[in-house]
Amino acid sequence: MTEIKHLDSPYRQALNTEVRVIRRADGIPAPDVFTVTRGPIPSCPDGGVLVRVVVAAVDPAMRGWLSGESNYLTVPTGDVMRAEAIGEILDSRHADWHVGEFVYGVFGWQHYAAVGPAHLYWKIDLDVAPAPVWLGALGFNGLTAWFGLLHYGRPRRGETLVVSTAAGAVGSVVAGLAREAGLRSIGLTQGAEKLNRCRAMLGYDAALDYTAPDLRSALAAACPDGVDIFYDNTAGPIADAVFPLLNRGARVVQCGTVSVANWLPAPLGPRRERAMIVKRLSWHGFVISDHRDSFPEALAHLKRLFTTGSLDAQTEILDGLDAAPGALQYLYAGRNRGRLCIRP
């Protein structure tokens, strides 16, 4: 469906539209992993809320949730596709959440969600930033960038940082934080438009196309003092180009693996063990939801950067849930400009 009709009832539609998972994805989820179904609008659960989904996320991590292999999180076949989203509370049976409030939570790819408090992250203020920004730079993307760079990256002024998927939802926030921390930052991305965006909008000191045949020499030229922090969202051959440039004591922050389509079984790559020792590397993988204790500090920091104009928060919005089944292919093709969302 493409049109949302306003009804007299507090609900804008008579039926809920839901994007459901109907099979496991092999690699990048194709549209046939999903089906768009209609069902009754759920009622507000005891102790929970009913929300209208304002805007829902399209995230690289969803590939892992849809894979048949072991992952930190799986969306079972048959379920509505899990997605973080901004919702407006239409009905509430919980004392802390009130009708009319806008809230960041896990509401899925659907028009209406009936959820308990475990699915509600925090209230957002649309006067500070529009809803899609609360899904990205001021949401888990921003928190991920903040925690990975500042906690595991341990930046020191003057060091060199390389970011893969530099123009993505996380990478663009890493860039803003890196500039504030006094790092020299090099962004790896693809295509003239994103390269320009990295240089002109995001504040990278240099941006390189990771598909260039001479990536290794270009990277070496862009990092004359080596690399102290590698914020890696890609894994695979892009990471292989960065590892030889890592300095002694460098930190590798493993945030994503988007350049590898399938991990069942894990593909082969150059072994890292020797470099780990010779270069005294530290390498950390993390999932931001483990680190809720740091969210208040991180969010305050990110809001300050955003309101002072130091944080790029570009978003691209797909219109309607019919666009949802193809959204992950679009994302993995790298065609989106800024944080990708769906407005149901």
Next chain:
Amino acid sequence: MTEIKHLDSPYRQALNTEVRVIRRADGIPAPDVFTVTRGPIPSCPDGGVLVRVVVAAVDPAMRGWLSGESNYLTVPTGDVMRAEAIGEILDSRHADWHVGEFVYGVFGWQHYAAVGPAHLYWKIDLDVAPAPVWLGALGFNGLTAWFGLLHYGRPRRGETLVVSTAAGAVGSVVAGLAREAGLRSIGLTQGAEKLNRCRAMLGYDAALDYTAPDLRSALAAACPDGVDIFYDNTAGPIADAVFPLLNRGARVVQCGTVSVANWLPAPLGPRRERAMIVKRLSWHGFVISDHRDSFPEALAHLKRLFTTGSLDAQTEILDGLDAAPGALQYLYAGRNRGRLCIRP
């Protein structure tokens, strides 16, 4: 030469015997990487000491020092082979070091060494332990075990530890520390004798032969609660068998890479990036000489363990420098029993 003759002079020989590097090693250093030469006994340098080498180390790390590839340390072709050793001070021109003292330092594979204070680590007390133990469990091996396990491994009582080259100079100390820390420890080694040593002498809760065809299933059976700390001295396929068993939040301590003969170029192995994230792993490589600040605490701890009989400190001593050129092949074949040394 095999016999050391006592002379009337303070020097027990008229000439120095030196094992020199004559070419770069490709993989495990063969005897033809070295030559045994004779030269004059050096005189005591200004600001330094002349030592008689009592016992000198044979270390897995020497392969890296002899390789043509980039390493944290290289012994140039033409030089006397670098080795840590215990020496007796025969002459001194330094106020802090006195004739008759025994000292741990870098003296090389030779009878006599003339060195400055940078090559002198610390004085040892032969009443606490015999000289070869000061080269191993109470030397850099012990310090390496202590720092890797306690600092990067961050053990918590009841966790499961896997150690590769479990019966080696470092692994045997890791085992003693693990028992004291209340870990369940599984040692990977090779051959019935070392397996027995791991179980009966070193205190591992289980020991497995890493060459067994069913290593993965044996390891899974030995680690019913998964693996929280992997103290890895081998890299390669042995590490590949451990990685799938790592628990969420597990720590990988990369101490050595002895199972991979050549890193130029790095061999291929299964990529770790996805596991890093999904399991929230932390992986650290280290070289113990970076961590001198922790030596006093570590050495006090290790001495306490040794004197109470909680630290296995078995050593095997090769007699005479003529054995030195073949010592690394012997070590890498895994034929030594305990910490391997040469008595010049």
